[in-house]
Amino acid sequence: MKSEKVKLDLEELRTGGIIKQKQKDYFILRTRIPGGYLKVDILKKYSVIAKKYGREYVHISTRQGIEIPWIHINNIPKLLNDLKKFGILRGACGPRSRNLIACPGASVCRFGLVNTEELARKLDQVAFGKEVPKKFKVAISGCLNSCSKPQENDLGFLAQGEPEVDLSKCIGCTLCAMVCEKVCGRGKREPAIIMDENKRPVYREENCFFEGDCVRVCPVNAWKVKKTGFAVYIGGRVGRFPKFGIKIADFVDEKQIPRIIKNAISCYNRIAQTGERFGEALEKQDIETIKKEIL
Ligand code: SF4
Ligand code: SF4
Ligand code: SF4
DSSP states (O other): OOOTTOOOOHHHHHHTTEEEOSSTTEEEEEBOOGGGOOOHHHHHHHHHHHHHHSSSOOEEOTTSOEEEEEEEGGGHHHHHHHHHHHTOOBOOOSSEEOOOEEOOGGGTOTTOSSOHHHHHHHHHHHHSSOBOSSEEOEEEESSTTOTTOGGGSSEEEEEEEEEEEOTTTOOOOOHHHHHIIIIISTTSSOOSEEEOTTSOEEEOGGGOOOSOHHHHHOTTOOEEEEEEEEEEEESOBOTTSOBOOEEEEEEEOGGGHHHHHHHHHHHHHHHOOTTOOHHHHHTTSOHHHHHHHHO
């Protein structure tokens, strides 16, 4: 297929997730799926696109997007029309924020403390496609298991649940204390629950992981999650200089998340030079001042 007739703005295409492939005149279409939730009707459209413009396969990216390689440059204008028609969301490349990722969360996962699915959909507009010095990634996890790796993203939200016990229901089985010590703390940390001399659990908040294992194991529902919120991590990354994000808050209310995302992006733009990741720029800053700016 010849390419001379089609004139396209390659930078504009890159901004919208159409990335030059290794092979001359071919491009990869990067789409985005906020939180990884995709209706099967749309999924079928991906098949149509891959058959019509690609080579009948897709690549599932680590940021919960679907990529379709082998798009010939001459086909890009028609492809863009089809994407709009089918409601397929384009991803991003270059110096801007990426698709927000999330784990399955409380809608289906038995460990989930919050509905990450719904949250990811709500946050797409605020988190995606913003201009930044290098790239900016946001991840949300529904519990401490951290399946979407919030600590490795520029901005990460990790759901937390504060447990509370109703001693009037307790039958003294000791299961909560055993799970707290052996499963939560893995024997490496003082347990948050110890049994007193009357075989009643005593809760010590300072040792708690806030993931709710005690709530799940209690046979009489004496434990419940009193409140949920999010731990907030900033500056995580992999690549050349991998580093976990710094935790700057616990139990942040879900309603505060859009504001925190906006503040973190604006802080990144203020403190970083072109080509620098948020975490690298943070290394030269006073974290207490940054906390005030973001939270
Ligand atoms: S992070 Fe927790 S809630 Fe999310 S999928 Fe993993 S185990 Fe489930
Ligand atoms: S949520 Fe806290 S108290 Fe409950 S099992 Fe985990 S560490 Fe222990
Ligand atoms: S698991 Fe429930 S019933 Fe058993 S000791 Fe703990 S609170 Fe009491």
